[in-house]
Amino acid sequence: MPARVCKAIAFTGNADLVGIGVVISYYIEASLTTLYLLVFTAWRIKRFVREQRQGRRRRCAGALAVEQSKVTQNPRGQGRGRERGRLARAGHRCFDALRGSLDGFLMAAGVLAIAILVAALVVEAFHTNERRRHPVNSQNVPSGHVLYDSALGLLVGLFAVFPPVVLYALLLQEDEWPRLHHHHHHHRKGRRTWLRRAVLVVLWALAAAVVFLDPPSELDFAYQGRVANSDDNFAAVLYACDQRGGLAYWQALEALKYLVIGVPVLWLAMTLGVYVLTGWRPWRPWRAARGRGRADEDGRLEKQAASEEIESKDGRAVGEEKETKIGRPAGDDQRSLLARIGRSVWRHMVAWLACLIMWTLLLYLTELRHNIVDVTDGLDMENKWAIGQVLAIATWGPVAVDFGFLLIFGIEAGLGSRLPLDFAIRQVGSTSSVDSAAEEDEDETGAAAAAAAAAAAQARGSSPDRANANSVHNRRRSASSAICRQTSSSTAETVGNDKTSVVGKCDCGEPVAPLALSMSSASSSAPSLLLRAQS
Template structure:
């Protein structure tokens, strides 16, 4: 005789309505039972309402419907060793996989697959791709034949050149943080298997950890790598070690069945077990594993040259290069690109390598996005992957400083944008040794001549290029190349705008240029209203103004960097004035030079322009003279007291 519960007899298993129409109710009940066991509430708070709805749906037509109390008594007393209860568990598990996956109480992985962090991944990929494309293209000087477009290109690409270092540091630190979190998740799953560590979450940790390396790899390929090389090499070493450890931990799950069973053989892992068996998109999981292997191969190939330059001493590298056929050809074979043909080849190789890394990065991100969307469709709308959390909102701020730097340098120009990041104790100067031709906003910051000057309303500073002649002598030239000023004395020092004892002479290019009377001694500490530029001259020219004081576009002075404490960036106007020296007059010592007052560029206008030329006869032409606007009471009108 069948057991009764408050007068109600459960239906027979064969007669119960285990059909597709009851899949939703059955999946809801099993999910509630699993959740109560996971939370240890199966005895104190069993899912009575879900059980009542499920039992009622199973009663065949014409059968006796139970009351809520009868179902509660059956669940508390008669469910143990009940064939009906076993059938109720097996039905949704074996015949309703889609409904079971949708109703399963499963959190997913909001930390690595949430909406906010997915946006962070795409921002990193898009920014790094944009940097790589623009900086790589700039190596080939696009729009070279179109002057206006070339200037525009230089201005735009300068923002990327000058912020790539900061972006690389940020991306590298972000990648290391992701790798540390991923390794910790794997380690915690082995040390604390009683906690919830699903294989799905471990897969996400491995995949995203490896993906996060590719944006900084792209930036490293196009980065000049001139600053903080040791620190960055150490960061790359940390990232590489973490990537190796993470990969080993992940693939140990596929080669060691005991570790997998250790994750699933617990009460809290029932949902994970059901997910892995019925819900996991296995075809996409296999695609993730294949992409992961390909990505690791690419990273290993990029790691080899890095290890060569880091661990092999420089002297050994130079010796290998000089003795190799590449080193000999690079110094002997002119080739189409001159003697820098090997540098050109390396540029092509780096660009190709970057394109491969960029493609792999987007393949990883696209495949993960597809995998995430399939998981979301299987899980249903109620899961952590579709919800915003505090950490996801916080993660969006990762790339904000990079975007701010990029916009600032684009708006104000490279010089002004970078000077805004340092204190007033320092100033930004251009590297004129750079082989790239550009304006203040150009790719390398180097300037070749007046025709390469790019003026823009976006930049309050207008750079006038400095033409370098010979590195053997220090010479200045106001407008013309006729007179070169050569420092020949001892004791002449330029320090904080002061000139100490020294002798300057004029080297005239005329036929009768050997005139010792043109040597003029200077004594005392002549103080000027300049910062890093000293005073000097030959005969009639004794001074130089800092670029902050005057900005006429008519001058392109020439200089040698050995004349100053620091490399000079913008030499725009030279000239203090003495009265012309007649032949036969004794050389007199300059006693005092007037202080130079600051004059805004818009208050200046030139009246006459004439280079100072000292000829063999000793007669010199009139010096350069200027006229200033009357509203400037501090303007100088020339003159050195003798």
């Protein structure tokens, strides 16, 4: 078939679906999603390696006392440690910006995906109605974008589903830091968590509807890629200029009906299996909740936190067991290594697989768009800029502004500026940049301090257990001092009805616990704004 015949027929694409600005917006979304996935994967790997290294260092501190004592005599190593500390703080500042903007990016991607899927459903319903009213064999060869509307809508809709799936897998889960969910303002089953899950369910339902309604809306539904001798010239001309793939395209549509139902069900079954194998028992919280109110549970948690802050009379740490709980939950919330690592690995496997499918769909969409433009020889509007193309790129402007604001002013100021004046942001976890910098300093000096304490104990003839306890206490005090240097000593502010609360009060003489983000009302619960040890 000569190229001029296909150009005369002019089967063009839809600029609202594959215009140049819209395609750039797709690539921006996919690139940002991949960036978040890379950063969070590297962070979780680094966190696991650091935990393993710190555990080995604590176990081998006594055996390597002689070798570790040489570290204190190397000023060049100390300089490199300070340089690495500055680089680590800068890296954690960037990570905090990504972590703080993750939820906004997830919501923006979810809303965009829902809008695209609804638009695809509207287009398919319109073309289905038109095809039934005007059968294809009773009209001339059509022109315009009627041939590719349904196919492009299907590809774009399926592509838009995967960025929210990837981003949802990156959220901090309960099994990674259970203590945060025991805080007054962090509920295990928060409404926002269920909102995210509801968005994923809606996306799946809309995607399934698009897949099942796509075949009847196709222009060649009566032929489905097959041309018989009894057919008129319309089918021959149609498939000579068709860029979708002919019979293979229709076979893919048939397979998608099974995949869009079977793959999510298989994923749900495998996820439940992984969680059950790693110790998840959904019926235990229901049994524990019988006959016990929220006030009793909060009172028990307060007593547990208060008991963990008690130290021995001689000022030393309670013991090595207490030291190992820094940065990790205690009591009923203790998760095994298999649970924490296994579930995290499973979520990242799903995220990377979804990312691979996302890029495959986007590259295929780009190839199809390129072929359509080549056949029409520039007659369509896909490569021309218009107002809609610029607005499509501006979709991700708020995400970029949010990330830049958090990067410049910090996660506390960035998130706190969104709240009313009678609310405040405070830290209650160890993934912040301040605590991470303190951990870097502790990694550089903790082993040397333990070795020096052990050597001094041997010189005095004291017991090794007491020396180990003193070294643990000194390391905790050094970490506390590092945190206190980067935190305001005491700041009083008046909020609400002349109610004053103290924010960020820190006593450098006491060990400070790891911290994460939470919000608390300064007007109603001012005492909960105090920084206190939770180890």
